[in-house]
Amino acid sequence: MxxxxxxxxxxxxxxxxxxxxxxxxxxxxxxxxxxxxxxxxxxxxxxxxxxxxxxxxxxxxxxxxxxxxxxxxxxxxxxxxxxxxxFARMNRVLALDARNRRARVQPGVINLELSKAAAPFGLFFGPDPSSQKISTLGGNTGTNAGGPHALSYGSMTNHVLGVEYVRTDGSLSYAALDGAGYDLTGVLVGSEGTLGVITAIDVRLLRLPRSTRVCVAAFGDVEAASAAVSAIVGAGLLPTALEIMDKLIVSAVEAHYHAGYPTDAGAVLLVEIAGYPDDAESGERTIAQIARECGALSWRAAAGAAEREALWASRKGAAGSLGRIAPNYYIQDATVPRTRLPQALQRVDEIARAHKLPVGNVFHAGDGNLHPLLIFDRRERAQVDAVASAGKAILEACIALGGTISGEHGIGYEKRETLPLVFSPDDLAAMARLRDVFDPKRLFNPEKIFPSGAVCGEVRNPAQTQSQRQTLAAGGAWL
Ligand SMILES: Cc1cc2nc3c(=O)[nH]c(=O)nc-3n(C[C@H](O)[C@H](O)[C@H](O)COP(=O)(O)OP(=O)(O)OC[C@H]3O[C@@H](n4cnc5c(N)ncnc54)[C@H](O)[C@@H]3O)c2cc1C
Structure with missing residues (x-):
């Protein structure tokens, strides 16, 4: 059959x-x-x-x-x-245990729907990728998604308490964070579908803060805004989010959402502070003072919930707003140590100029997680090549500054050839052996994460013979 x-x-x-x-x-x-x-x-x-x-x-x-x-x-x-x-049909919240602040969901549940289901209990789900209105918790788990609030709440790996998953023989297994032995939950989160198919996820829920303040500071340029971020965190303060948008992004966002971001600024810093009302208020005062010392041209706090939501909706819709000004955009995802943000942004600018590509920056500044958006027209072959070359140059620049090749989007198919930039052959071989334990035939999401063909020749098991290597490389199989 x-x-x-x-x-x-x-x-x-x-x-x-x-x-x-x-x-x-x-x-x-x-x-x-x-x-x-x-x-x-x-x-x-x-x-x-x-x-x-x-x-x-x-x-x-x-x-x-x-x-x-x-x-x-x-x-x-x-x-x-x-x-x-x-997983479109497996989209139910299976259990919500408000007393223990946890929930069990099917993988097709949309991220934001979980927070909506938890809200009547005074709870919410922490990881909030900007795609949260549409992306699923299965995909979020697969990629170890982050988001603007990863600064204070962490990414998926900090919120997944256990996963039920299907193994290659069709049997169901369960890995729990609080179980004894190896942390297989940690291994499965971020494995991008290469180790097993997740069928249920147990997640932690957080208590909704009593008070939330959302503020916007205007700066002359992104470098000044990034320096303010370093100063805020360096002073021992931990706002719930610190996000930066540059002038190009703010213009696109304002044209679409009209949330009131200053379009004449070189960059804006979006700051969210949450907690008890007195703490949030005094936190805002201290952070506003630091921002001014770092050159903030203005500081404005949202007047109420509607304005807070409008500011967040525009920030989370930033990439989509680019449709107004560009036929296509390519979003890069890389990290640098927070203190190196100004240099990283300068390098991004230089690289974009050298490739004659307009670039906008909208990013999770508190995490040092850059998202340069390179604007291009995919009908122009030269521009497509320039984007590929600029994207790689940005990754290399971030690595040179002590960063890495992905902050939250994962490796997938796109970045697999860049994995050797940050992992040694021995490290890659160890990861490949781990994958083989879960999936000896390599049928779970093949050609993802690991480099292909010749590159992998360097990574393969040292016990393999030369002729085995040649056969595998010629067949395009890896390892
Ligand atoms: C406009 C925009 C904004 C974004 N903002 C953010 C952001 O702020 N932070 C962030 O981290 N990402 C962001 N992303 C990227 C993306 O939304 C995330 O990677 C998200 O986690 C993908 O979820 P998904 O449901 O679309 O998964 P998919 O894209 O369908 O899948 C993602 C990966 O997970 C695997 N997977 C899916 N379901 C399962 C399962 N049940 N079992 C095992 N593996 C599975 C897939 O095989 C694949 O490797 C953004 C994307 C867009 C388009």
Whole structure:
């Protein structure tokens, strides 16, 4: 029986898509790569997922888990074809234990929906990627997503208490943070679908703060705004968010949202301070003072909840607002130590100029997590090449400043060839061996995270013979 016939038999025809027009919707994510899968399945529960994995593994078909497809590195693209598992139907909050501040969710639950479900209990979910209105908790777990509040609350790995996942033989396993032994939860968070297919996630919930203040400081340029961020954190203060947008981004955002950001400033710093009312108020006074000492041209606090929400909505919608001024943009994700932000931004500017590309910066400044947005037109081949070259140069510049190649978006397909810039062959080989323990046939989301072909020749098991290496490299298989 064919793979597709077996899938129909196991899940029923309404849960298996094979028509080209249906498959095309699942061929891409928010990165530029595309490839049609053999089939897309829409499981209703963990048992369905287990059946799909067992069938796919027995038939030798790649298995690509997919949340909302907002990943920016091609992580959900079926680059080797195979079976895409969409979690669109597994979108329920299974349990919400307000007393113990935890919830169990299916992977297809949209990030923001969990906070909405928790709000009546005075709780919320901490990680808030800017894509939170659409991205799923399965995808967030797969990528170890962060967001503007990662500065104070941390990223997914700090909030996932346990995961239920399907192994290659179709069996269900559970890894819990508070279990004894190895921290397999930590291994699975951020594994981008390469170690197992997650079918349920236990997460921590946080208490909603009593008081929240959202303020905007205007600066002459991004370097001055970044220096203020270093000074604020260096003074021992920990606002819940410290975000920067430069002039180009503010103009795009204001044209769309009209939230009241100053469009004449070279850069704006968005500061959120949360806690008990007195603490938030005195925190704001101290932070405003530091900002002024670092050259802030103005400081304004949002008057109430509506204004706070408008400022956040514009910040989180910044990338989308660029549609007003650019046919295409490429968003880079890299980190540097916070104190090196001014130098990193200068280098980004130099690189963009050298490649004749306009660049906007909107980023999680408190975490030293840069997101330069390179503006281009994908119909122009030279511009596409310039973006690829500038993107790599930015990564190299960040590494030279003591940073790394991803702050939160993951590695996926896009950045796998840059992994050797930050890991030694021995480190890569150790990671590859770990993957092989979970997935000896390498069918879980193949061609992701790890470098391909020749590069991997350097990483492979030293015990392999030269002829084995050549065969593998020639076949395009890695390791
Ligand atoms: C406008 C915009 C803003 C963004 N802002 C942020 C931000 O602030 N912070 C941030 O971190 N990211 C951000 N992102 C990137 C993206 O939203 C995140 O990477 C998000 O976590 C992806 O979620 P998703 O549901 O779309 O997952 P997908 O893109 O569908 O998948 C992402 C990865 O997770 C794997 N995966 C999905 N579900 C499962 C599962 N059940 N089991 C195992 N693996 C699984 C996939 O195979 C893939 O490797 C942004 C993206 C956009 C377009």
């Amino acid at each position: 064919s793979t597709i016939a077996r899938l129909y038999e196991a899940l029923g025809s309404d849960a298996v898509l094979t028509a080209p027009e249906d498959l095309s919707v699942y061929a891409y994510d928010a990165y530029s790569q595309e490839r049609l899968p053999l089939a897309v399945v829409l499981p209703r529960d963990a048992r369905d997922v287990a059946d799909v994995v067992r069938i796919a593994y027995e038939c030798g078909e790649p298995i690509v888990p997919r949340g909302a497809g907002t990943g920016l590195c091609g992580g959900a693209v079926p680059v080797e074809g195979g079976i895409v598992i969409s």
